Amino acid sequence: MNGLTPGMHLVLVLVTPLVGAVVAWVLGSRGYAAVRQSAAVTALLTLVATGWLVVRYLASPEAAASQPFAVVTLPWLVDGMFDVRLSLGLDGLSIWLFGLSALLSLTAVLVSWEAIKERPVGFYVLLLVLEAAMLGVFAARDVILFYVCFEFTLVPLFFLIGIWGHDERRKAAIKFFLYTLAGSVLAFLGLLTIVLWNASHTGTVTFDIDSLTAGLAAHPLPMNAEGGWLQMIVFLALFAGFAIKVPIVPFHTWLPLAHVEAPTGGSVDLAGILLKLGIYGFLRFSLPMLPDATALAAPWIFGLGVAGIVYGALVALVQTDLKRLIAYSSVSHMGYCVMGLFALEPVAVEGATLQLVNHGLSSAGLFALVGMIYERYHTRNIASLGGVASKAPWLAALFMLFTFSSIGLPGLNGFVGEFMILAGSFQRAWGGVSAAWRTAYLVMACLGVAGVVLGAWYMLWAVERVLFGPSREPPKGAASGHTHTSGHDHSHDHAHGGHGHAAHAAATDDLAWHELAALLPLVVFVFWIGLVPATFLGPTAGAVRGIMQPSAQAFAARMEEAIVPPTAADIVSLPHPTPTR
Amino acid sequence: MRAGLLIRVIRVTAASRGMLARRMSTDRIPASRGIASLTDIPEGECRHGPILPGILGQTRLADAGGIVGGAVGTAICLCLLLAACGKSAQLPLHVWLPDAMEGPTPASALIHAATMVTAGIYLVARSAPLFMACPDALAAVSIVGATTALVAGLIATVQNDLKRVLAYSTISQLGYMFASLGTGTLLGFTAAIFHLVTHAFFKALLFLGAGSVMHSMGGVIDMRRFGGLRRIMPITAATFLVGGLALAGVAPFSGFFSKDEILATLHAKGWPNAHSEHHDAAPANGHAVLSLPPTQPASLLPLPLGEGRGEGAPASTLRFASMTNASPVAAPPAVLDTPETFRVLFWMSLVTAGLTAFYTFRAVFMTFTGPTRVPEEAGHHAHESPTVMALPLIILAVPSAVAGWWLFNSQWLAHFLTATPSFSTPAVTATAVPHAFHMDLAIQGSLAAAIGIVIAAIGHLGRRSDGPQMERFLGPLQTFFANRCYIDQLYAGLIVRPLEGLALVAALFDRFVIDGLVNGVARLPAALGGVVRRLQTGLLQRYALAGVMGVLAIVFVLAWRLRG
Known part of the structure; x- marks a missing residue:
């Protein structure tokens, strides 16, 4: 394929979902079958094109040199002073999240196959627009483009939750939208400050992320009283946006609500991709551009990450709604990413980057499966479920698999990420912090390990109650008429357009082809990452190290005056002679 | 059930935690590809130089001799021990195993008797060179093992579920193996593996025998509801008896020889002087690294690292070996690793041997002797199991009877094990003693077994198994053991309930405080608007x-x- 330059290829990938959205819209008059087919074809085409692009990236010399790949720069708003460009490209940090977005978008379409029959046009159009926005975030190399895509992910999801959600969908949609918008407006102010600071030193108002990184490395934001602690203020502004997006405890309360109310497809995208934007933002902006502030805040955010792990796990333990339980498990698992990121240790940060993908796979799979259970039983209440494994063994088997992936069973993807994060954290705790911090770090790292136990507890306990034991059927009334009294605009499982109840899955049915097709690609990667993580870590390592280096150095400098290497007293090891040879 | 699940969870996690410690401990050698193999980092690219340095402290890394030891080494070993305890059902992480016996009998026989639960033994044995550098951790292995053996043996004496008796017996026998491993001698390590092998034969036989009984009794496994089955199912009875004799350690069945070696190695640690006179050899006790001649040439390392990988031997073990060998260290005085400790452990093991014989033959007598009774679930066609079930019993009965004698006589297993990487390190081989049969210990062990069998015979031979049993003489202790020492309740009370309470508090906090604050902030503009309006x-x-x-x-x- 000589004609297609990588840059054009990338543009093609980004445009495909939008074209597909238009096609789906045009086909809207032909009924939901045509719409969903066109959406699936679009998602599949995008996935194929993305997969091919990823392969090209891996084979490219840029990947080997940790350089951006498939760079496209088009002037957008360039006059004398402003220099906003439509700047696209991929690097080691974004490549897997980019691929994951395309993968999960197909999953999102396929899990909605039977569930969404009401107003299908709007649903699938929004899903495809969301896909384009997600791909755009990871491909953006310009602050404005990044921010536009970052914010634009909110809009389709707002409508997806607000229209096709469950009972409390409106409240959930508004809360989700306002909460994350409030944070990201602050983040935008922070980004603008960075741009202006850079402009005041270089003379051009550039929004290019690479130029900004280089500019701030040359002229760092002031991190002292004379400079008004500007760097810290900017860091906090970015933190507001990204922490809410992750979400870091205690800014997480929008998440369970949004997940519980969202349609399955929306949950898949929300858990799989949108939560990753926060960590991605930290990696893209905070760590390379604001190293001193990051170094100052790192221990505290590290602690918040650990708190999130334990807290999310504890709250998940007592949930009665299966979807809410998994939502809280997301809070807990994103805590690992936060922990790994702010350990500022190469292994941990790489692990956190990988864990983004891992969590994307496992949580998307679990949310998809919860949706499938809901379609069969019309309830997500753990107490009213039971014995699913005897009715739908494939569903149960995949549920088990994603559970194991989620709790980090060795051999599956979750283990690799968690192991690297914990290993890096312990390393930081032992050898990379001042004596005053060491105990705190060790305690936090141990708590992180304890979170693994809690995670296994609530997940396996839920699995035990839902999949095994005596088979329970939902109450008859709920199954036939549908769970709602206000049935006029709820969408799930509502027969529409001449498709009677026979069309949707009965409780006894095992997975249909589209459900298998939605999950099996994820399964492949669950095993692939678990068994051959080098495939995924290799391309990321260089970029991640480059990105975290300023912060890690600043952290080391902060700790340096206080760092005392562990003395003999610490490991009670008496001096010993060199061996005689 | 919930507690059981938690314990399983803890077990899984403990195992991975042990693994974590193990990985970390090995990554200091530049040639290692521990973490590096995950990330494909070129060597020396890390911030600190070699791959993943610093986890165990800068001092050790700066240390040219490179020894694992001291408090950190002990911590590593204790983490490994914890993992092994979970996997091999040792106190206090043993409660999952009896529950897991609810599974089908062949699965119990295969997994719980022979293979899966012995992974903990394997872990400790494989890490032998590391443990050799940490004598207190080794002693802890023995203490955990002997205590587990005793406690599980006591619990087994009052169980009425045939499979549960065998389950606790498994825990107890695994405890024996740990006790043996913890002696830190070549004999101790090989004896543990020896017992592992013989135990696999006779415990699988006993489990399959129990399955055969259960099959015939229509699913009933409560020993009080049947009796005298030797008339109905003679093959099962005979093979079960063989297994029982082996488990009880009656000469010349296989359990006798392996148990004898374990007692011998414990005895040698408890009475080192007597032992060295007996053998006229180097003292086998004490810290192996200490007993290493200081002029030990480094070329005695078992294998160079590169070759080790090529030959499929775990490189990490070899690295432990090289570390423990390279620089003999004057370790701080051992706290637990004293002859007194091992004397106590020896007596505990001897008592356990008696208990083992007692509960085994109690089960044999209750099931196969006395008036013939079958539960109504079995119907009128209680019969010997078909050939397909009886044949494996016969096949297993043969090694249960003779494997111990053959392996002990030929020393084939011991020789084989001594050549494996973990045990061929100088630290381990220095503790080798000549192969010998310990008549005095054999007599003591056999005596203990005989006493146990006799007491079981007094109480149960030929009696109806549903009558009042001799365990009633235990008084309140019977209730205590029948409730499995209340360890399940202890977990529920100390871990599960508090954590659930904490979880509930966290959930309420989440809903009302955190989310309440968020909603409060969200209402602020509206309130302001209300004022301005x-x-x-x-x-x-x-x-x-x-x-x-x-x-x-x-x-x-x-x-x-x-x-x-």
Whole structure:
């Protein structure tokens, strides 16, 4: 394929979902079958094109040199002073999240196959627009483009939750939208400050992320009283946006609500991709551009990450709604990413980057499966479920698999990420912090390990109650008429357009082809990452190290005056002679 | 059930935690590809130089001798021990195993008797060179093992579920193996593996025998509900008896020889002088690294690292080996690793041997002797199991009977094990003693077994198994053991309930405090708007008034400022 330059290829990938959205819209008059087919074809085409692009990236010399790949720069708003460009490209940090977005978008379409029959046009159009926005975030190399895509992910999801959600969908949609918008407006102010600071030193108002990184490395934001602690203020502004997006405890309360109310497809995208934007933002902006502030805040955010792990796990333990339980498990698992990121240790940060993908796979799979259970039983209440494994063994088997992936069973993807994060954290705790911090770090790292136990507890306990034991059927009334009294605009499982109840899955049915097709690609990667993580870590390592280096150095400098290497007293090891040879 | 699940969870996690420690401990050698193989980092690219340094402390890394030991080494070993405890059902992480016996009998026989639960033994044995550097951790292995053996043996004496007796027996026998491993001698390590092998034979036989009984009794496994089955199912009875004799350690069945070696190695640690006189050899006790001649040439390392990988031997073990060998260290005085400790452990093991014989033969007598009774679930066709079930019993009965004698006589297993990487390190081989049969210990062990069998015979031979049993003489202790020492309840009370309570508090906190704050902040603009809205009265006169007041105020301010 000589004609297609990588840059054009990338543009093609980004445009495909939008074209597909238009096609789906045009086909809207032909009924939901045509719409969903066109959406699936679009998602599949995008996935194929993305997969091919990823392969090209891996084979490219840029990947080997940790350089951006498939760079496209088009002037957008360039006059004398402003220099906003439509700047696209991929690097080691974004490549897997980019691929994951395309993968999960197909999953999102396929899990909605039977569930969404009401107003299908709007649903699938929004899903495809969301896909384009997600791909755009990871491909953006310009602050404005990044921010536009970052914010634009909110809009389709707002409508997806607000229209096709469950009972409390409106409240959930508004809360989700306002909460994350409030944070990201602050983040935008922070980004603008960075741009202006850079402009005041270089003379051009550039929004290019690479130029900004280089500019701030040359002229760092002031991190002292004379400079008004500007760097810290900017860091906090970015933190507001990204922490809410992750979400870091205690800014997480929008998440369970949004997940519980969202349609399955929306949950898949929300858990799989949108939560990753926060960590991605930290990696893209905070760590390379604001190293001193990051170094100052790192221990505290590290602690918040650990708190999130334990807290999310504890709250998940007592949930009665299966979807809410998994939502809280997301809070807990994103805590690992936060922990790994702010350990500022190469292994941990790489692990956190990988864990983004891992969590994307496992949580998307679990949310998809919860949706499938809901379609069969019309309830997500753990107490009213039971014995699913005897009715739908494939569903149960995949549920088990994603559970194991989620709790980090060795051999599956979750283990690799968690192991690297914990290993890096312990390393930081032992050898990379001042004596005053060491105990705190060790305690936090141990708590992180304890979170693994809690995670296994609530997940396996839920699995035990839902999949095994005596088979329970939902109450008859709920199954036939549908769970709602206000049935006029709820969408799930509502027969529409001449498709009677026979069309949707009965409780006894095992997975249909589209459900298998939605999950099996994820399964492949669950095993692939678990068994051959080098495939995924290799391309990321260089970029991640480059990105975290300023912060890690600043952290080391902060700790340096206080760092005392562990003395003999610490490991009670008496001096010993060199061996005689 | 919930507690059981938690324990399983802990077990899984403990295992991975042990693994973590193990990985970390090995990554200091530049040639290692521990983490590096995950990330494909070129060597020396890390911030600190070699791959993943620093986890165990800078001092050790700066240390040219490179020894694992001291408090950190002990911590590593204890983490490994914890993992092994979970996997091999040792106190206090043993409660999952009896519950897991609810599974089908062949699965119990295969997994719980022979393979899966012995992974903990394997872990410790594989890490032998590391443990050799940490004598206190080794002693802890023995203490855990012997205590587990005793406690599980006591619990087994009052169980009425045949499979549960065998389950606790498994825990107890695994405890024996741990006790043996913890002696830190070559004999101890090989004896543990020896017992592992013989135990696999006879425990699988006993489990399959129990399955055969259960099959015939229509699913009933409560020993009080049947009896005298030797008349109905003679093959099962005979093979079960063989297994029982082997488990009880009656000569010359296989359990006798392996148990004898374990007792011998414990005895040698408890009475080192007696032992060295007995063998006229180097003292086998004490810290192996200490007993290493200081001029031990480094070329005695078992294998170079590169070759080790090529030959499929775990490189990490070899690295431990090289570390423990390379620099003999004057370790701090051992706290637990004393002869007194091992004397106590020896006596505990001897008592356990008696208990083992007792509960085994109690089960044999209750099931196969006395008046023939079958439960109504079995119907009228209680019969010997078909060939397909009986044949494996016969096949397993043969090694249960003779494997111990053969392996002990030929020393084939011991020789084989001594050549494996973990045990061929100088630290381990230095503790080797000549192969010997310990008649005095054999007599003591056999005596203990005989006493146990006799007591079991007094209480149960030929009696109806549903009558009042001799365990009633234990008084309140019977209740205590029958409730499995209340360890399940202890977990529920100390871990599960508090954590669930904490979880509930966290959930309420989440809902009302954190989310309440968020909602409160969200209501703030509305509240402000509510205040401001009052000004919007819609009365034109009031707006006019406000306008006039405003103009007046401006005029006033201007006048004030122009005044000066």
